[in-house]
Amino acid sequence: MVVQKSAVAGTLESSDAQVTVEPGSGTLELIVESNVIHQFGRQIRKTVLDVLERLEVTDAKVVVVDKGALDCTLKARVECAVYRSNDITETLPWGGAIK
Amino acid sequence: MINKIGREIPDEILKQYGKEGYQGPNYRDNVRYKKAAPMVRGVVDPKQDKMVSNIREALEKCKIQDGMVLSFHHHFRDGDYVVNMVMAEVAAMGIRDITICASSLGAAHDPIAEYIEQGIVTGIQSSGVRGKIGEAISRGKLKTPAIIRSHGGRVRAIEEGDVHIDIAFIGAPTSDAYGNARGVGGKSDCGVLSYSMVDAQYADNVVVITDCLVPFPNFPASISMTNVDYVCVVDEIGNPDKIISNAIRMTKDVRELMMAKYCTRLIADSPYFQDGFSFQTGAGGASLAVNTMLRPIMEEKNIHMGFSIGGITQPICEMLKDGLVRNIVDAQCFDRASIESIKNDARHFEISTSEYANPMNKGTFANKLDFVILGALEVDIDYNVNVVTGSDGIVRGAPGGHPDIAAGSKCSIIIAPLVRGRIPTICDRVVTAVTPGETVDIIVTDYGIAINPRRTDLIEAYKNTHLPFCTIEELRDMAYEIVGTPDEIPFKDRVVGIIENRDGTILDVVRELDEEC
Numbered sequence: 001m002v003v004q005k006s007a008v009a010g011t012l013e014s015s016d017a018q019v020t021v022e023p024g025s026g027t028l029e030l031i032v033e034s035n036v037i038h039q040f041g042r043q044i045r046k047t048v049l050d051v052l053e054r055l056e057v058t059d060a061k062v063v064v065v066d067k068g069a070l071d072c073t074l075k076a077r078v079e080c081a082v083y084r085s086n087d088i089t090e091t092l093p094w095g096g097a098i099k
Numbered sequence: 100m101i102n103k104i105g106r107e108i109p110d111e112i113l114k115q116y117g118k119e120g121y122q123g124p125n126y127r128d129n130v131r132y133k134k135a136a137p138m139v140r141g142v143v144d145p146k147q148d149k150m151v152s153n154i155r156e157a158l159e160k161c162k163i164q165d166g167m168v169l170s171f172h173h174h175f176r177d178g179d180y181v182v183n184m185v186m187a188e189v190a191a192m193g194i195r196d197i198t199i200c201a202s203s204l205g206a207a208h209d210p211i212a213e214y215i216e217q218g219i220v221t222g223i224q225s226s227g228v229r230g231k232i233g234e235a236i237s238r239g240k241l242k243t244p245a246i247i248r249s250h251g252g253r254v255r256a257i258e259e260g261d262v263h264i265d266i267a268f269i270g271a272p273t274s275d276a277y278g279n280a281r282g283v284g285g286k287s288d289c290g291v292l293s294y295s296m297v298d299a300q301y302a303d304n305v306v307v308i309t310d311c312l313v314p315f316p317n318f319p320a321s322i323s324m325t326n327v328d329y330v331c332v333v334d335e336i337g338n339p340d341k342i343i344s345n346a347i348r349m350t351k352d353v354r355e356l357m358m359a360k361y362c363t364r365l366i367a368d369s370p371y372f373q374d375g376f377s378f379q380t381g382a383g384g385a386s387l388a389v390n391t392m393l394r395p396i397m398e399e400k401n402i403h404m405g406f407s408i409g410g411i412t413q414p415i416c417e418m419l420k421d422g423l424v425r426n427i428v429d430a431q432c433f434d435r436a437s438i439e440s441i442k443n444d445a446r447h448f449e450i451s452t453s454e455y456a457n458p459m460n461k462g463t464f465a466n467k468l469d470f471v472i473l474g475a476l477e478v479d480i481d482y483n484v485n486v487v488t489g490s491d492g493i494v495r496g497a498p499g500g501h502p503d504i505a506a507g508s509k510c511s512i513i514i515a516p517l518v519r520g521r522i523p524t525i526c527d528r529v530v531t532a533v534t535p536g537e538t539v540d541i542i543v544t545d546y547g548i549a550i551n552p553r554r555t556d557l558i559e560a561y562k563n564t565h566l567p568f569c570t571i572e573e574l575r576d577m578a579y580e581i582v583g584t585p586d587e588i589p590f591k592d593r594v595v596g597i598i599e600n601r602d603g604t605i606l607d608v609v610r611e612l613d614e615e616c
Binding site for chain 2: 014037040068069
């Protein structure tokens with residue numbers, strides 16, 4: 001998918017993550033800020049990059065402000081932000097690109 | 100060297116401080132030692148006046164110098180003004196290289212971080228450090244490693260001469276002009292002055308700071324005139340609203356209540372739940388709820404508590420009033436009701452922190468405890484507990500009495516949720532070991548209960564108890580299943596903190612955080 005415009009999903013509540021996607025400048029740029037960065041920063045990056053790969057996002061700026069979210073939450077927030085950036089909020093591909 | 104719980108303690112640290120690595124909870128049993136003694140000044144002339152007009156005058160009369168050790172207590176908790184007030188004056192006088200030896204330091208003491216940066220404070224010895232002081236320590240700003248001790252361990256260190264206090268500052272809710280100081284009365288009432296009793300006896304100079312001067316004699320005194328050099332009256336020694344809680348809230352969190360229910364059942368089904376049993380809880384949600392849940396079982400079985408200790412709060416004071424608890428021995432009051440109780444109830448006693456938990460005296464209340472309920476940031480599969488270092492690797496907690504009563508009691512129970520946000524509480528290896536696993540008996544989580552395999556007697560005692568028992572490894576696996584397996588926090592080699600076991604051996608070290616990673 002192509003990130004068409006900037007979009008946000010998630011909150012800054014504890015155990016959530018706020019994911020912002022913006023159109024990129026030719027590459028995938030990922031910035032992660034987390035209160036559990038030392039112990040889970042690597043895994044957060046991997047989870048986010050896996051979802052972006054599954055959604056075939058290759059050109060975007062992605063900012064994750066993580067407040068200790070579990071992987072399932074992170075995945076949902078990234079998926080939601082990417083679909084919102086394409087104005088897709090209904091008839092989402094459940095069980096397809098969205099796991 | 101690698102100590103008995105598998106922690107690497109650098110040899111140069113052991114050599115520099117003349118210490119050994121941790122070798123087990125009773126390693127120093129029966130060891131003889133000579134107690135330290137202060138260099139005191141006799142007040143012979145009856146006309147001598149102990150009153151000084153301000154803190155500057157007190158510091159001058161005590162001949163403050165670079166490199167001195169100043170001590171404080173933390174009965175005023177987050178409402179304390181005394182530490183900052185004294186240190187501001189020390190800084191203004193251009194004094195440097197001060198070691199602060201406090202019973203604990205908290206959120207109220209953030210300004211000290213600036214003095215650490217400036218080299219005015221170069222040593223910290225405390226139970227707890229929080230906020231900016233913890234950050235300064237973990238980022239390597241403090242010149243010497245912070246020494247973290249339990250409450251009992253601090254008394255031991257002072258009595259054995261590991262640390263010698265040059266000037267003790269004792270904030271007191273009331274004092275007379277001759278230095279008889281009490282924890283009750285006045286406008287900054289904190290109930291007891293237990294932590295500062297050892298300071299009064301072992302410091303070369305003792306200064307009482309109060310905001311309520313009362314007529315002589317202020318009796319019965321917590322701190323006696325026989326140990327006090329000077330008395331200083333200031334406008335405010337603390338913020339009463341932060342010194343004590345008006346009412347500690349009873350938890351409504353279903354997870355905490357479930358863990359409290361498990362814990363209550365464990366106590367009621369244990370061989371130690373008999374008339375005259377003894378008990379300490381903290382002020383945490385789940386542990387406080389146990390007090391309330393235990394009460395109907397005690398009434399039903401006609402079992403009375405011989406003594407309760409702690410961190411005293413309203414539920415225990417009410418049980419004392421109603422005859423279910425025979426004695427409260429108090430080293431710290433947490434709420435308004437506990438202060439009223441110590442003023443009015445003849446069976447509610449103020450004790451010294453040495454009586455509470457000093458392992459090297461000739462007997463403490465800690466040794467007479469049956470049950471203790473404690474918290475944890477992390478517990479590892481060897482049952483070692485961390486209550487000091489946060490998941491970000493920064494020092495932000497306090498052992499308090501945790502290691503003391505875990506070691507002293509017959510049954511130590513840790514209550515903690517399996518995970519907090521993404522941080523697993525039960526893990527392979529705690530970042531910092533503060534309470535050794537061989538003194539920890541039961542871990543209660545919201546997902547299951549693990550009994551330390553060393554306690555075959557307890558495992559046997561609970562064989563007909565229907566609770567979700569499992570192994571500690573199973574708890575860890577459940578935690579990792581939910582949050583993933585955490586990576587190790589990156590540290591540099593440099594030691595910024597020393598975790599001293601209560602007997603003075605070295606349990607663990609804290610290293611400088613590596614923020615490049």
